[in-house]
Amino acid sequence: MVDLIIVGGGVNGTGIARDAAMRGLSVVLIEREDFGVGASGNSSWMVHGGVRYLLTDPKVTRVSCRDSGYIQKIAPHLIFRIPFLMPILPGMPGGRLVDLAYAYGTECFLGVYDRYQPLKNGKQSTRLSPEEVHRLYPAVRPDIVGAVTLDEYGIDAYRLCVINALSAAEHGAKLHTWTVVEKVLRDEAGHVRGVIARDRLTGDVLELKGRAVFNATGAWSPRFARRQGARVEMRPGKGVHVVLDRKISNYGVITKAVDGRDMFVIPLETSSVIGTTDDDFYGDPGALEATHDEVAYLIQAASHVLPSIERARVIRTYAGVRPTLHTYGIDESSLSRDHRIVDHASDGAPGMLSMVGGKLAAYRMMSEEAVDAVETVMGGSPTSCRTHVQPLPGGTTPLPNPIALAEEYGTPPWETSRLVHRQGANARDALELTRDEPALRAPICRCEGVLGAELVWCIRFEHVRRLVDLVRRCRLGHGPCGGARCVRVAGSLFARERGLEQKKAEREIDVLLQELWKWRRPALDGAQLAQEELTRGLFCSAGPTGSDGQPGSGA
Amino acid sequence: MSVLDAEILVIGGGMAGVAAALSAVEAGRRVALVKRAPGATSMSTGAFDLAPHPRGWHLAKPDRDPTQLECLEALVRASPGHPYALIGRANEAEYLQEAFSFVLEKLEAGGLPHANFDPRDPGHHAVTSTGRLRRAASSQASHVLRDFNPDRARIGVVRLARCLGGLTGPPPMGGNVIEVDWPSSKNAPFLLPADIGKLLDEEGESRRFVEIVVAACKGRGFSHIVLPPVLGVFRTREILNELEEATRAVCCEALGGEASLPGIRLENALRRSLERAGVTVETGRTLDGAEVLERRGGPVVLASGRFIGGGVARRQGSMTETVFGLPIHDGESYLDDQPAEMLSCRSYRGPHSLFRAGLRVDDLLRPLDMGNRPLHETFFAAGSVIGGYDPHVDGCGLGVAVVTGYRAGRLAAGLEAS
Structure with a gap:
């Protein structure tokens, strides 16, 4: 009991x-x-x-x-800081004076929010001129009246x-x-x-x-x-995000969707994320997928303030259901x-x-x-x-210094800094695994900066039961290559750690590929299709999996 | 003189475009080839596949494998819209032999020897980038696992600690992994296969490499040693010879995976064989289809590839062929503005019509208009710009490129017209 x-x-x-x-x-x-x-x-x-x-x-x-x-x-x-720009767009009914009044109103409103900022170590808001905005974020549309900043955090x-x-x-x-x-x-x-x-x-x-x-x-x-x-x-609401292949800026930006809803484009880890939709949801939350019209809605909203987003490469989507009060x-x-x-x-x-x-x-x-x-x-x-x-x-605290760790263990510095971001004070223990097995110093995922040591650390000590769980431990498969580079290596490390026979290891890889496909499918377009074709070549050309490839005895 | 005025114009410089250009030159024509950039061919694993093993590549009993021709027949039966099915002659062993031998000889003359192809035989053994055994219709000579007897072979698999994405599969071939730390300084960077290949093209570096591998394999009684596909862009054979002499084992490279060095070798060999044949090549150029149609009277071969090559694209939801704006077909129907989730299904492995997207052609490889008529008497398509098949699932990308490229070149030269 x-x-x-x-x-x-x-x-x-x-x-x-x-x-x-x-x-x-x-x-x-x-x-x-x-x-x-x-x-x-x-x-x-x-x-x-x-x-x-x-x-x-x-x-x-x-x-x-x-x-x-x-x-x-x-x-x-x-945790990571996301400084936001809230651009003031022209075109309020009433002309430029009204635009400026609106900018002032926004500044006052965020001034009230500033009173809460000390609670979360946020910086006070600032009014920026159009020139200042474009210096920070050149992709913002040219005709803005100005912007007001606000400080938030991501995790x-x-x-x-x-x-x-x-x-x-x-x-x-x-x-x-x-x-x-x-x-x-x-x-x-x-x-x-x-x-x-x-x-x-x-x-x-x-x-x-x-x-x-x-x-x-x-x-x-x-x-x-x-x-x-x-x-x-409960009144469940479906929320969809679209992920771009790179971090297009260090600043988040707030924009408006066609229906007037507030939207944002934020730098998130190695990518940029456009969010989010909010629609009543009556389906099965277990079979949730984004759809092409949600993707189009989000890109339209983002390009309202960042026009060049229309040509950006969307690598995937993700969707969740908010358990909102009724x-x-x-x-x-x-x-x-x-x-x-x-x-x-x-x-x-x-x-x-x-x-x-x-x-x-x-x-x-x-x-x-x-x-x-x-x-x-x-x-x-x-x-x-x-x-x-x-x-x-x-x-x-204090958190370890990633550059010093990289020198000490002979690991590449960027990947080591990602390890410190995800593992914090445990980063050193993870790197200790490379003492017995120097091969674990190699980066396995080059998109998200995951070392072999981090993967093995997660598999051993972070309650990983399936290969696909690593998606949630260290961003495996989140990057632009869609797992082309990392999935097989991660699969073989997982199989080794768990002593899985080849058929079961292949099954785990299939489950992971299927999960990543669910994210990418609604947004396949433009340059991403070439990547998808390449990834398919790597994973599908081997024919049906599950048949035994071992050459028998003698080995 | 502009390339547009050449006797025969080939658009696209991957395997299909090169096969077309070379076979047209062989027929005595003057050919110009326009190429935007390296495409899917430059990412090849090094294997030439004709058709997949009907039960998958991974063979339980390698001595009872179907022949390449039997594999092709099974593929055609399963997908009647396949380019192989359109070209009646593609099913004839003689024709396959003729097309492959022609292309493989040209590649050898371009400095990249390949294994002999015989459609009446199951193909040779090779090892995949994940450390598994398979057959290939042909491949670069360095990939051939010679004298392989599954009952007697004792295979060692070399892994390079500093190579990104080398041999990565489950403990390959029964787990005889030979870890080789080269280049061995502690803070040496991790290298892509192409960077390692460049290093190994230097004689001093490759000698050190061979010494380290030989020392690691010594006394372990291997009959075969499989190395990652990184053994130089140009000196592959020499390095393998040195290794074989010192170890007395059969040494070969695994096939390439992502960031494939064999693909780069193939790209080099294609370029050299075009030079040798005297084809005028313009690289980095994208043609405007309207201008081509206006200026040209002579034959055109479109071999611009699929999504990787850029011959077919989906832009903000619309499918299009990128040079001439031709309609896109998946073997069953035309695809235009359907959303991505309607062109694909929930299961990753498909089937997805999105990945069968391309041109619809007749048996003479001429793209068809929506009324089923050829757009032009002397306008041909070759390779993966032709739709109706999924080159990656069917495992026949280079096979289709060779057969349709060879045929398109000959048709453009006025041969083979039924």
Whole structure:
């Protein structure tokens, strides 16, 4: 019997697992695929303050800013600053005076937001002349009236989930990825008392007894609750992003879509990302794909401020479903980004709780509230939370110097700096693997800068159960080559580490290729098609996989 | 004189365009070839494939393999829209032999010897970049795994610690991996196969390399040693000879993977064979189809490739042939502005009509208009600009290039017209 069974391995599930385990609860986490595969990993990867909610939901803005500051303290390696430009476009009805008045209004509005900036170490906003804007970002359309800056932060959202899960495990939590809940158990009084789950890779059935079950399944939570006769009110919204092959600028820029919605183009790791759509979603969140019209909508919005984007190379898309709070009768963008924790005692499933809504930036605080609620449901009172002061794995400062590490271990410097970004204080331990095996100094993924040592480190110590999990650990396959260079090498390292026979290794590679194809398919056009043809040549020309290529004995 | 006024004009300088130009020269014509930049041919693995093994390349019982001709027949049966199916003669062993022998001899004369091709035989053994055994209709001579008997062979596979994307598969050939740290200084950069090839073209460097490999293989009783495909752009044979002499084993290169050095060798050999044949070559040029049509009376061969070569493109959702703006067909229907997800399916391996996109041609390789008539009596297409097949899944990119290129050149020269 454990205290808490958490279903869902997104940022909420892993955040709750960490908090609960740090408070001394015994915890099991069950995730049907891998950490962050839903809305968390498919988000905009911003821990932003929510300037958009300043007028309607100032509480969301304040909480997001404060928690963004905490995340910087507990995961300093994983976070990166994104200075934004908010260009003021001409053409307001009323002529140039109105344009200038609008620019002034924007400046005042962001001036109010500035009051929250100290919470997250952000810089104060500045008004820029058109000349200054074009010096910083030459691709911005020539006729702007000016721009106002604002400061935000981004984070590797997959890794944020992963290190929360790893931290939970350090505090005693048990993690079951690729495991699906088949049944929720009740006692005679109808109280939820655990689950029966099945490991999708081994087929093993687990019977887990627990004092409470937390439904942190994001877009899947209404369905999960419904199966227990309970209700989660949600208005799911599909959000699509488009990824360009390179970082076109160090600045984010805010633009407007054809329907007037705010959109952005941001530098994200090695690429640029255009986001995001927000449309009511009624389908199966497990079979989510972007479509060509969503891609066209996003590119149109980006090219409104950055005209040359029309000729940029789109390498892929990604899509997620926001588990937004339900309100009837307003449009998607106006929905509140606040969150709610639901105790199902009142609707027929005592012992079960669900989480709805929220922002990536506020995950830690939401997890804290959730564990408070769990402790209350279990008949106690909330104990103290330390997730805002205790660094996440790899987050211990000072972080190692990547150039010094590269010299010491004979690894290429850029790839080593990416390792420090993703692994933080653990980078040195990962590089120690090269002492026994110098071949691991080689870069495996040249798009995202992944060393052999990083791959093996993840495979051994970061709860990687399938090859495709590496997509979430170290951005494997995220780059412009679409995995052409890295997938086979990563596959052979994975097979070696797990002792897989060739057929199973090929199967793992196929699953990974299929996942990457899902991202690329809706956006195949222009120069990317040539890359796709080359990648297909490398992976498909060998004919059907699975047949045995070993030349038999003698070897 | 402008290339547009040449007796025969070939557009595209990959395998198909070169095969067309050379066979037209052989028929006594004066030929000009216009080429934009290296395309898919320059990324070749080094293997010439005619058609895939019907059960996949990876052979459980190598001694019971179908012949190349049988593979081709199975492919034609499975995809009736395939260019091989259109050209009746492509199914004849004599014709295949004639086309391949012609092209392979020219490549040898251009400095790049290839294995003999015989359609009545299963092809020779080679090792893929992932360390697996397969057959190839032909390949660069350095890739041939000679005297291979699966029951007796003891294979060693060399991996270079500093080579990016060398032999990367699961422990190849039973796991006899020979790690070779060369160039061996601790902070030496990691190199692409082409950079290593350039280094090994220097005699001093290749001697050191051979010494290190020989020392690592000594006393291990290998009958065959497989090296990554990096053994020089020009000195490949010499390096292999030195290795074979010192190790007494059969030494060969694996086939290329991404960033393929064999592809670069092939590109070089094509250029040299065009020079030897006296073809006027203009590189870095993109032609305007309208101008070509206006200026020319004589035959044109379009061999501009698919997406990599740039002969076919999809731009903001519209499919087009890039030189003449011809309509694009997938073997079943015309493709115009359908969204990408309608031209492909959810499964990565397909089938995707997007990757069968190209021109529709008749049995004389003449592109057809939408009314099924040839656009022009002496306008021919060759290679992957022809649609209706997926060269990567069918594993027949260079095979189709050789057969259609050879035929298009002869048709343009006035031969073979049925």
